[in-house]
Each structure stands twice: as C-alpha cells, then as structure tokens.
Amino acid sequence: MDSIISNLALGFSTALTFQNLALCFVGCLIGTLIGVLPGVGPIATIAMLLPITFGLDPTGALIMLAGIYYGAQYGGSTTAILVNIPGEATSVVTVLDGHEMAKQGRAGAALGIAAIGSFIAGTVSTLVIAALGLPLTKLAQLFGPAEYFSLMIMGLVFAMVLARGSLLRAFAMIVLGLVLSTIGTDLETGEERLTFGIERLSDGLEFVVLAMGVFGFAEIIRNLENPEARDVVRGSIGPLLPTREEFRQSAMPIARGTFLGALLGILPGNGAVLGPFASYSVEKKLAKDPRRFGRGAIEGVAGPEAANNAGAQTAFIPLLTLGIPPNAVMALMVGAMTIHGIIPGPQVMTKAPSLFWGMVASMWIGNLMLLIINLPMVGLWVRLLKVPYRLLFPAILLFCCIGIYSINSSETDVIFTAVFGLFGYALLKFGFEPAPLLLGFVLGKLMEEKLRQALILSRGSFMTFVERPVSLGLLVVAAVLIVVALLPAIRKSRDEVFTE
Amino acid sequence: MTESSDPARAAGPAAFIRSPLDAAAGLFLICLAAVVLHQIRGLDAGSLRSFGPAMLPRGLAVILGASGIALVLMSVFRRDGSVLERWSIRGPFFILGSVLAFAFTIRVFGLAVAGPLAMVVGAYADPDARLKETLIFSVVLTAVCVVLFRYVLGLSIPILKMP
Structure with a gap:
C-alpha cells in the first residue's frame, strides 16, 4: 500500500509539471475534436496525430498520446449520443439509449452522466493500474520465452473469439496478420523474406502504414459508399447536469459498469469491447422495468459508458506490464513508444519509473480535464458535427498523408499506405473484419522471436510448451475458449451480442 | 448495395455455390497464400531445432490457404448465403x-x-x-x-x- 502511494506521488510530481499538464490538455482536446467526427475512430485518430508528438521527450509524448486516446474515446460517445452513429465498437451500446434521450431533449443529461460515469470509472481504474502494476511486472519477470509465447497465443484466441463475424474469418485475419509480420529481414540469418525486392521493406512493414491504410483509407472509401444519414440532434440539448433523481438511478450502474469494464479490460485480446455490452445486459436484467431500455433509460448510458472507459484504461495493464498489446489501439501505442525509443514491457517500470507512473497519474488528470473541458464545449461539438462529410474527408486524407510522410520523411511509405488502403477495401468487401489482422501483425514479430528462443532452449522439442506449468495453463485456457466458442448455444448468443 | 442477383436463383455454372461472398473470400485467401509461398520458394525452412527463415512464413501461408479452402467449401454447404457486394470504382x-x-x-x-x-x-x-x-x-x-x-x-x- 505504501509503495502504491509513493509511486503515485512520483507519478503526480511528473505529470503535474507545467509542460506535461499542457500536453495532457492539448492531447485531450485534439483527441476529442477528431474523435467527435463520425467515421474517425481512435485508431485513425492516433495514427494521424502521431507526428505531433515527435518533437517531445518520451514522457511528454506518451502523456499526450494517452490524452488523445481518452479524448477520442470520449468524443466517440459524444457522437453516439448526439448523432445516431457509433464512433466505434465500444460506443455501439451508448447509441441505443443515449440518442433516444437526446431526441427527448435530454442530450445534456446523457452527455453529463456519460462524462461523470467515465470520470468515476477512470479514477477507479487508475487505482487498479497502480495496484496491479507492480505485482504483474514481478510476474512478468518470471516468464520465459515459452510462457510469453503461450500468453500471446491465448491473447490471439481471445481476439478471435471476441471479433465480430465468423470465427473462421477472424482466424484467417489473425494468420494473415502474422504472415505480414514476417515481411523483412530474418532475425537470425539476415535473409530477406517477402520483400518483393523492395528495399524499403527489408526493415519490415511499418505498423502505422498498415493501420492507416487498412483502417484510415479503407474506412473513408466505405463511408463514401454507404452515406449515412446523419441525424444530428436539433433543438435544445437541455441542462448538462443530471437531476438528483437521475444521479440516484445512475449510481449503481456506474459502479457495476466500472467493475465489469475494468475486469474485462485486463484480458488480453480486446476484452474491453465486451465491457459496455456486458454492462448493458446486466442493467437491463436488473431493472425493475426492462421495457424502459431503448427508450431513453439513463442507466443504459451510465453503466456502459463507465464500463467503456474503465476497460479502455485497464487495457494499458497488459501493455505496460507484459509488453503485450491487447487490442489494435494499444498496438498503435507500442508503435508510438518504439518511435520514442521505449520498448514496452516489464523493464519500463524499473528502468523509467517516472515515465511509467507519470503516465498512470496523467490518465487520472486527463479524465478530470475531459470532464471539465468537454461539458462546456458541447455547443462546439454540435457545430462540428454539422460539417458535411464532403469537406471532412479530404481534410482527413491530407492529415493522414502528412502524418505518414513525416514519420520517416519517406514518400515510399505514403505509396505503401495507398496499396494497403486498396487491400483493406478488398478485405471489407470480402466480409473480413480487419482488427484481428492488426493484432496478429503486432504480436507476430514478438511471437516468432519467443518461439525460436523457446525451441532453442528446449532443443527443438514442442513439449516445452506443455511441460512448463504456467505455459500449459495459458494454453489450456486458450483451448477451452475455442471449444466454448464453438458450442452451438454460445455461438448463437455470441452472434446476438454483436448484431444487437 | 446488393445489386447482384439472388444467390438461390442464380443460374449458370456456379449455381451450386450458395454463398458467393464466402467463395470469393476463400479464393482471395488462397491467392494470398500462393503469392507468399511463391515469394519464399528459394528460402530454407530449417528444422524445428534451428528454424530457417522460411519456416514461419511457409507454415502460416499453408494455414492461410487451408482456411481459404475451408471458406470455399463452406460456401457450397451453407444454407444462409450472402451475396458479394458490388465494388465501387x-x-x-x-x-x-x-x-x-x-x-x-x-x-x-x-x-x-x-x-x-x-x-x-x-x-x-x-x-x-x-x-x-x-x-x-x-x-x-x-x-x-x-x-x-x-x-x-x-x-x-x-x-x-x-x-
């Protein structure tokens, strides 16, 4: 307990310098600004804004990136409430009751409770990260290559089970991601693999290039193909502060949502997406009158929003302690950290404690800032939502191009991104969900390294993965998950969760 | 966006394919796997004890191709087929x-x-x-x-x- 307090004190002393406070503020603000725009999710936002952090020191850069991340998450919820469009998978549930409240002239209360719920969830999950950081880092140091490999297998299985659409398709996307990760020079022999004779590829494929192509450009093409009727709330937004009665109704949903979200967020393989769904169905089951849900029940906004934010934040735990990104956004954070010369993993906490704890503390500060800056600015967001997509997407295109170009000052990277844009469009047209591909790509290199190390240590015997108890345990969890997901009953309810 | 004809009534040589979307997706994966296998044909796979550079890409490409074949097979046996959407140019x-x-x-x-x-x-x-x-x-x-x-x-x- 003492160590948590002293660590958090170190963190706050780092995060509360003028420069870092300003960076956190700017990050939250721009993150929200871009996140509010429909059709731009957190992945594209972070990829687009990555170059802004290049000139900063690593601590400041990560604080700002984390701010952009929460800001984008938060902006997505604002759009979900004000327009009938979920900015991303995790705010799908918010649309159901949030937009209904907005239509009834209670948009202000919905936004207010979303912000307050998110803040409470953010506060609790900051404490969870602080409490779990140290023990998990110690655990990670006991991990050998075999355990790491099995852990990543488990993460990928989670990602497959939690992806939308058919299991086989998600599996194929993960494998494709792994194939793409083998592009470049072989670790041991130095021979070039799959480079198609292109010199730029001998260092491997840049993650941002892949992410921006598959998520950024392909999304724009898809948005243009299916123009969405934007149903921006007209008329009064109503008072921002929820009434005493609304607070009373929301208190328990926020508490339950925080718990569920924080718990699911720690799971490797994008457990965070489950949080809002789980919270919504729990609230609906517990409600005295479930028919209110879908017709503007404030519990249906408060719970899922708390779960969303808690999960978004505890998703940092696998990244910061084990060095394994649990979802595509965290994978992008790995890319960002590497650009600043930090390799995520257990060593960050011991080698750069002020960076680690500064980032944890800035998460809480960022949440507080979002609460304070966002509510008064709702009017601005509403106006921003009225900008037509016709003007919006060329601007997004330009920012993406500048972003990619400035990472390496390389126009070849920009060309590759265009190629992957076409590739991503093809994937969408063939009905594939690209998120598991990105996770496979990011984990691929690390997995190959650990697999080879483990096999060298075991003299080529695959038994090492089942002989070591921790590794065996992780593989058993993965196997059970696959079996469970294939059971007809579960499969049916899984389909329902993702189509609801 | 579903401008192609109803799969159940589609005539011609491909009428037995119930789900053109799955068939096309499967073929796409098979093509990708073939490109990968062709690209690394000259590289050494090594043995389990000492992996060669081609071991993983080759193994993964085979798995990718196999999932493609599975998708194609499923497209014949599925009852709830989906049509291929039109591609915009x-x-x-x-x-x-x-x-x-x-x-x-x-x-x-x-x-x-x-x-x-x-x-x-x-x-x-x-x-x-x-x-x-x-x-x-x-x-x-x-x-x-x-x-x-x-x-x-x-x-x-x-x-x-x-x-």
Whole structure:
C-alpha cells in the first residue's frame, strides 16, 4: 500500500509539471475534436496525430498520446449520443439509449452522466493500474520465452473469439496478420523474406502504414459508399447536469459498469469491447422495468459508458506490464513508444519509473480535464458535427498523408499506405473484419522471436510448451475458449451480442 | 448495395455455390497464400531445432490457404448465403489517386502543391464534389498545416520547391 502511494506521488510530481499538464490538455482536446467526427475512430485518430508528438521527450509524448486516446474515446460517445452513429465498437451500446434521450431533449443529461460515469470509472481504474502494476511486472519477470509465447497465443484466441463475424474469418485475419509480420529481414540469418525486392521493406512493414491504410483509407472509401444519414440532434440539448433523481438511478450502474469494464479490460485480446455490452445486459436484467431500455433509460448510458472507459484504461495493464498489446489501439501505442525509443514491457517500470507512473497519474488528470473541458464545449461539438462529410474527408486524407510522410520523411511509405488502403477495401468487401489482422501483425514479430528462443532452449522439442506449468495453463485456457466458442448455444448468443 | 442477383436463383455454372461472398473470400485467401509461398520458394525452412527463415512464413501461408479452402467449401454447404457486394470504382480510384498524388509531389514541389492537389483529387471520390469550394478549403487547410507542422511542431516537411 505504501509503495502504491509513493509511486503515485512520483507519478503526480511528473505529470503535474507545467509542460506535461499542457500536453495532457492539448492531447485531450485534439483527441476529442477528431474523435467527435463520425467515421474517425481512435485508431485513425492516433495514427494521424502521431507526428505531433515527435518533437517531445518520451514522457511528454506518451502523456499526450494517452490524452488523445481518452479524448477520442470520449468524443466517440459524444457522437453516439448526439448523432445516431457509433464512433466505434465500444460506443455501439451508448447509441441505443443515449440518442433516444437526446431526441427527448435530454442530450445534456446523457452527455453529463456519460462524462461523470467515465470520470468515476477512470479514477477507479487508475487505482487498479497502480495496484496491479507492480505485482504483474514481478510476474512478468518470471516468464520465459515459452510462457510469453503461450500468453500471446491465448491473447490471439481471445481476439478471435471476441471479433465480430465468423470465427473462421477472424482466424484467417489473425494468420494473415502474422504472415505480414514476417515481411523483412530474418532475425537470425539476415535473409530477406517477402520483400518483393523492395528495399524499403527489408526493415519490415511499418505498423502505422498498415493501420492507416487498412483502417484510415479503407474506412473513408466505405463511408463514401454507404452515406449515412446523419441525424444530428436539433433543438435544445437541455441542462448538462443530471437531476438528483437521475444521479440516484445512475449510481449503481456506474459502479457495476466500472467493475465489469475494468475486469474485462485486463484480458488480453480486446476484452474491453465486451465491457459496455456486458454492462448493458446486466442493467437491463436488473431493472425493475426492462421495457424502459431503448427508450431513453439513463442507466443504459451510465453503466456502459463507465464500463467503456474503465476497460479502455485497464487495457494499458497488459501493455505496460507484459509488453503485450491487447487490442489494435494499444498496438498503435507500442508503435508510438518504439518511435520514442521505449520498448514496452516489464523493464519500463524499473528502468523509467517516472515515465511509467507519470503516465498512470496523467490518465487520472486527463479524465478530470475531459470532464471539465468537454461539458462546456458541447455547443462546439454540435457545430462540428454539422460539417458535411464532403469537406471532412479530404481534410482527413491530407492529415493522414502528412502524418505518414513525416514519420520517416519517406514518400515510399505514403505509396505503401495507398496499396494497403486498396487491400483493406478488398478485405471489407470480402466480409473480413480487419482488427484481428492488426493484432496478429503486432504480436507476430514478438511471437516468432519467443518461439525460436523457446525451441532453442528446449532443443527443438514442442513439449516445452506443455511441460512448463504456467505455459500449459495459458494454453489450456486458450483451448477451452475455442471449444466454448464453438458450442452451438454460445455461438448463437455470441452472434446476438454483436448484431444487437 | 446488393445489386447482384439472388444467390438461390442464380443460374449458370456456379449455381451450386450458395454463398458467393464466402467463395470469393476463400479464393482471395488462397491467392494470398500462393503469392507468399511463391515469394519464399528459394528460402530454407530449417528444422524445428534451428528454424530457417522460411519456416514461419511457409507454415502460416499453408494455414492461410487451408482456411481459404475451408471458406470455399463452406460456401457450397451453407444454407444462409450472402451475396458479394458490388465494388465501387470511383471511391478507391480517387482516394488512392489522391494519396499517390501526394506521394509523388511532396518531394518535388513541397506541401504547398501536394496538399491542395491531394485534397482536390480526393474530393472527387464523392459524386457531389464541388471544385470551387474544395479548392478554397484545400488552400486554407494547407496553409494551416504549413504553420502547424513546420513552424509550431518543427517537422522537416518541404513547403515549396521549384524544380
């Protein structure tokens, strides 16, 4: 307990310098600004804004990136409430009751409770990260290559089970991601693999290039193909502060949502997406009158929003302690950290404690800032939502191009991104969900390294993965998950969760 | 977007395929796997004790191809088939054209030319594009970007060059 307090004190002393406070503020603000725009999710936002952090020191850069991340998450919820469009998978549930409240002239209360719920969830999950950081880092140091490999297998299985659409398709996307990760020079022999004779590829494929192509450009093409009727709330937004009665109704949903979200967020393989769904169905089951849900029940906004934010934040735990990104956004954070010369993993906490704890503390500060800056600015967001997509997407295109170009000052990277844009469009047209591909790509290199190390240590015997108890345990969890997901009953309810 | 005919009533040689979407997706994966296998044909796979460079890509490509075959097989046996959506040409053409235009002009002319060019080309991906509006907007936004990226953030991005 003492160590948590002293660590958090170190963190706050780092995060509360003028420069870092300003960076956190700017990050939250721009993150929200871009996140509010429909059709731009957190992945594209972070990829687009990555170059802004290049000139900063690593601590400041990560604080700002984390701010952009929460800001984008938060902006997505604002759009979900004000327009009938979920900015991303995790705010799908918010649309159901949030937009209904907005239509009834209670948009202000919905936004207010979303912000307050998110803040409470953010506060609790900051404490969870602080409490779990140290023990998990110690655990990670006991991990050998075999355990790491099995852990990543488990993460990928989670990602497959939690992806939308058919299991086989998600599996194929993960494998494709792994194939793409083998592009470049072989670790041991130095021979070039799959480079198609292109010199730029001998260092491997840049993650941002892949992410921006598959998520950024392909999304724009898809948005243009299916123009969405934007149903921006007209008329009064109503008072921002929820009434005493609304607070009373929301208190328990926020508490339950925080718990569920924080718990699911720690799971490797994008457990965070489950949080809002789980919270919504729990609230609906517990409600005295479930028919209110879908017709503007404030519990249906408060719970899922708390779960969303808690999960978004505890998703940092696998990244910061084990060095394994649990979802595509965290994978992008790995890319960002590497650009600043930090390799995520257990060593960050011991080698750069002020960076680690500064980032944890800035998460809480960022949440507080979002609460304070966002509510008064709702009017601005509403106006921003009225900008037509016709003007919006060329601007997004330009920012993406500048972003990619400035990472390496390389126009070849920009060309590759265009190629992957076409590739991503093809994937969408063939009905594939690209998120598991990105996770496979990011984990691929690390997995190959650990697999080879483990096999060298075991003299080529695959038994090492089942002989070591921790590794065996992780593989058993993965196997059970696959079996469970294939059971007809579960499969049916899984389909329902993702189509609801 | 489902302009193709109803799969159940589709006639011709492919009538036994209930789900054209799955069949096409499977073929796509098989093609990708074939490209990978062809590319690494000259590399050594090594043994389990000492992996060669080709071991993983080859193994993964085989798994990828197998999932493609599974998708194709499923397309014959599925009851709830999905049709292939129509591919649009306009969107990909102008969006990717815009990105390529940026890539080919940024070094030669600088951002002052590449920025508006990319935006104007990109804007035509929308059938309702308005030239004058886009042109003015693109010039203003490029100016903002020059100030932001070059002077505020200090990135080394070429602004204007005369070749």
